[in-house]
Amino acid sequence: xxxxxRPVDVALIGLGAANxxxxxxLARAGLRIAALEAGAWMKPGDFKPDEIRNNVRxxxxxxxxxxxxxxxxxxxxxxxxxxxxxxHNMMNAVGGTSIHYYANHWRFSPWDFRARSETIRRYGxxxxxxxxTLEDWPLTYEDLxxxxxxxxxxxxxxxxxxxxxxxxxxxxxxxxxxxxxxxPMPPLRSTDFTELVTxxxxxVGFHAHMSPAAINTREYGGRPGCVYHGYCDTGGCHIGAxxxxxxxxxxxxxxxxxxxxxxxxxxxxxxxxxxxRASGVLYIRDGKEYFQPAKAVLLGSxxxxxxxxxxxxxxxxxxxGLANRHGQVGRHFITHWASRDRVALFPRDLNxxxxxxxxxxxxxxxxxxxxxxxxxGFIGGAGMQVSHEIHPIAAASxxxxxxxxxxxxxxxxxxxxxxxxxxxxxxxxCNTLPYENTWLDLDFExxxxxxxxxxxxxxxxxxxxxxxxxxxxxxxxxxxxxxGAIEVITPPGAGAPPKLSNHAAGGTRxxxxxxxxxxxxxxxxxxVPNLGIVGASVxxxxxxxxxxxxxxxxxxxTADRLVKNWNSIAG
Amino acid sequence: xxxxxxxxTRRTVLAGAAALLxxxxxxxxxxxxxxxxxxxARATLDAVISRLIPNDELGPGALELGAGNYIDTxxxxxxxxxxxxFLNGLEVLEAHAHTTHAVSxxxxxxxQQDAILISIEDKNFPPVKPFFARxxxxxxxxxxxxxxxxxxxxxxxxxxxxxxxxxxAVAPEDQKFDHAPAPSHRSAYAAASGEMNHGH
Numbered sequence: 001x002x003x004x005x006r007p008v009d010v011a012l013i014g015l016g017a018a019n020x021x022x023x024x025x026l027a028r029a030g031l032r033i034a035a036l037e038a039g040a041w042m043k044p045g046d047f048k049p050d051e052i053r054n055n056v057r058x059x060x061x062x063x064x065x066x067x068x069x070x071x072x073x074x075x076x077x078x079x080x081x082x083x084x085x086x087x088h089n090m091m092n093a094v095g096g097t098s099i100h101y102y103a104n105h106w107r108f109s110p111w112d113f114r115a116r117s118e119t120i121r122r123y124g125x126x127x128x129x130x131x132x133t134l135e136d137w138p139l140t141y142e143d144l145x146x147x148x149x150x151x152x153x154x155x156x157x158x159x160x161x162x163x164x165x166x167x168x169x170x171x172x173x174x175x176x177x178x179x180x181x182x183x184p185m186p187p188l189r190s191t192d193f194t195e196l197v198t199x200x201x202x203x204v205g206f207h208a209h210m211s212p213a214a215i216n217t218r219e220y221g222g223r224p225g226c227v228y229h230g231y232c233d234t235g236g237c238h239i240g241a242x243x244x245x246x247x248x249x250x251x252x253x254x255x256x257x258x259x260x261x262x263x264x265x266x267x268x269x270x271x272x273x274x275x276x277r278a279s280g281v282l283y284i285r286d287g288k289e290y291f292q293p294a295k296a297v298l299l300g301s302x303x304x305x306x307x308x309x310x311x312x313x314x315x316x317x318x319x320x321g322l323a324n325r326h327g328q329v330g331r332h333f334i335t336h337w338a339s340r341d342r343v344a345l346f347p348r349d350l351n352x353x354x355x356x357x358x359x360x361x362x363x364x365x366x367x368x369x370x371x372x373x374x375x376x377g378f379i380g381g382a383g384m385q386v387s388h389e390i391h392p393i394a395a396a397s398x399x400x401x402x403x404x405x406x407x408x409x410x411x412x413x414x415x416x417x418x419x420x421x422x423x424x425x426x427x428x429x430c431n432t433l434p435y436e437n438t439w440l441d442l443d444f445e446x447x448x449x450x451x452x453x454x455x456x457x458x459x460x461x462x463x464x465x466x467x468x469x470x471x472x473x474x475x476x477x478x479x480x481x482x483x484g485a486i487e488v489i490t491p492p493g494a495g496a497p498p499k500l501s502n503h504a505a506g507g508t509r510x511x512x513x514x515x516x517x518x519x520x521x522x523x524x525x526x527x528v529p530n531l532g533i534v535g536a537s538v539x540x541x542x543x544x545x546x547x548x549x550x551x552x553x554x555x556x557x558t559a560d561r562l563v564k565n566w567n568s569i570a571g
Numbered sequence: 572x573x574x575x576x577x578x579x580t581r582r583t584v585l586a587g588a589a590a591l592l593x594x595x596x597x598x599x600x601x602x603x604x605x606x607x608x609x610x611x612a613r614a615t616l617d618a619v620i621s622r623l624i625p626n627d628e629l630g631p632g633a634l635e636l637g638a639g640n641y642i643d644t645x646x647x648x649x650x651x652x653x654x655x656x657f658l659n660g661l662e663v664l665e666a667h668a669h670t671t672h673a674v675s676x677x678x679x680x681x682x683q684q685d686a687i688l689i690s691i692e693d694k695n696f697p698p699v700k701p702f703f704a705r706x707x708x709x710x711x712x713x714x715x716x717x718x719x720x721x722x723x724x725x726x727x728x729x730x731x732x733x734x735x736x737x738x739x740a741v742a743p744e745d746q747k748f749d750h751a752p753a754p755s756h757r758s759a760y761a762a763a764s765g766e767m768n769h770g771h
Binding site: 048049050053057191192193228229238348350351353354355388392393395397406407408413416417 | 622623624625627629632649685688689692707711712714715716717719720728729731732733734735737738739740741743745746747748749750751759760
């Protein structure tokens with residue numbers, strides 16, 4: 001039998017990139033919070049400039065929950081799902097994925113929120129891709145803007161506004177929606193390389209600017225500016241200059257004394273009462289089972305796990321899983337179409353070893369609806385990005401551009417000696433839509449160590465995104481050639497669908513219609529009004545850039561809704 | 572700010588209160604690490620990696636850089652789960668050398684060794700192509716990874732590809748074209764103390 005704990009106001013499932021932000025407005029409002037985190041605190045000494053530890057073995061994590069619940073993957077129901085060999089961003093630690101992410105910190109485009117109606121308005125209903133389950137988001141960019149603003153200031157984001165209350169500045173993203181304030185910090189520093197690719201983009205008519213990043217460029221929030229040592233990617237920051245929730249919003253919430261964090265707490269079920277309300281959370285810690293009663297629950301684990309925990313939390317009232325009476329849990333899943341589709345060799349040392357992945361030049365001309373799609377056969381597009389930061393094993397594993405017959409031997413050794421510092425690529429991130437052929441459910445053939453089925457991913461072809469990626473990759477090639485590349489190739493595997501991305505979204509989609517969406521416009525389950533869900537799982541589309549900025553703005557907004565409507569939601 | 576370590580340490584300790592739990596997954600081991608391979612299997616491995624990254628006029632190859640030591644010790648440690656499959660691959664390679672040339676793989680000429688590796692890579696014959704790809708990948712890790720793991724001796728693997736090495740802070744001029752800084756010749760695990768690490 002589970003050990004009953006003292007009731008709290010709010011139980012948080014997971015304390016990562018999403019709940020790590022949601023916790024702050026809750027704590028400041030005086031609510032008593034129990035945060036159940038499957039991992040533990042990490043400290044600066046856990047973060048090393050070590051490619052094997054960070055990028056090869058993915059050891060920047062704590063706890064073992066994640067290792068036991070790797071999803072299985074198939075491309076159609078005709079296949080047997082296999083454990084997905086590809087690394088997933090899932091992570092157990094206080095701060096979660098915000099510890100090891102690149103920290104490219106974006107707002108989505110206003111178009112992302114209204115892609116369906118804008119497509120019909122501009123191109124007609126026939127332009128909607130076949131098989132898509134696309135809906136407009138139940139909120140607009142303007143609705144979310146105040147929450148983008150407050151999270152950017154609480155977390156600490158560096159960048160340059162491209163649209164300040166309608167005033168356009170080409171030093172920033174000219175395509176962004178209007179923002180009420182400048183970024184709290186100036187952008188990461190420019191280098192010879194970022195200046196070269198910026199000028200090259202402009203020479204072929206593109207707009208280019210430094211990516212916004214949740215990385216300090218000066219002292220901010222009591223933490224120092226970035227030292228550009230080059231181990232940001234999949235590693236944590238040894239000086240706390242990268243603004244994970246573990247160094248920003250979570251410590252701020254702890255100062256209120258209203259937050260208690262339970263490390264290594266493995267949540268197994270959400271429990272409901274006779275009135276379809278969440279009554280608390282069951283979890284296992286040190287081999288013992290506990291029941292944490294709460295007046296409200298915020299589910300904020302990784303996208304796969306948000307759907308999985310709902311599907312596992314069955315009851316008489318919810319026989320197919322919690323909040324799943326309409327069969328929507330797991331539906332509208334999106335694996336972000338994102339890959340390095342063009343790679344180039346340069347005739348000089350680019351010296352990209354150091355810096356940060358966030359020290360990236362972005363081109364947004366071919367994303368969203370920033371160009372006329374008439375006759376192109378797809379909607380959306382992709383953001384393009386080239387970055388600093390490459391590590392030695394990855395650098396030496398470079399493609400050989402046909403210049404040596406093999407990737408071993410003396411000729412190859414001479415090749416990498418000369419060229420390991422002379423290549424880069426363009427990372428392409430597509431606007432990605434939900435489809436009927438793409439969903440999450442449970443895999444009863446593969447169990448976690450507790451005997452619960454893992455998440456099964458079914459993700460089929462996406463012709464719209466394939467066409468968009470091919471179109472934008474040609475722009476990437478023009479960009480690289482303008483920058484002086486002597487060889488440009490399409491690396492093996494580029495544009496080869498379907499594959500899984502490190503950006504997983506959907507599964508508990510947000511929308512007004514309870515028959516097609518799991519949570520309402522505020523992030524609370526239509527069928528369980530005191531259960532909020534935060535994270536990319538609520539997103540109905542994936543924008544053409546990194547998701548965390550939007551995830552965090554949405555999380556703050558859901559928490560703010562709970563605080564301001566406490567009696568009606570949780571009373 | 573050049574070095575905020577004291578600030579962040581103090582802040583994080585306060586924030587984490589008593590809850591801070593170091594994971595310290597990796598500890599420096601003073602005693603020689605265990606190895607996984609028999610002497611003959613190790614000889615086969617060393618012969619293969621000497622062809623993948625040869626010792627030549629550019630400098631030491633994978634063998635001299637300790638990639639064999641990396642693979643041998645990691646197969647007895649972090650990579651123990653793949654030891655059996657790896658040993659099978661080496662045995663197939665060795666048996667193939669005996670069948671075709673009546674000697675060990677290690678006793679073949681460089682040209683004969685290359686011909687076998689090319690046959691594996693291009694024709695999957697003998698049929699150990701996935702093993703060969705894995706061996707090649709581990710050779711890259713042992714040559715270009717941090718010397719902490721037993722390879723990349725004297726940081727010469729990083730010198731080979733002109734990676735200037737681990738630094739805790741990087742100045743703007745160190746990110747300029749054609750002006751990479753002088754090699755730091757530091758392991759990530761020596762960087763904090765500033766001490767030089769010349770391998771094992």
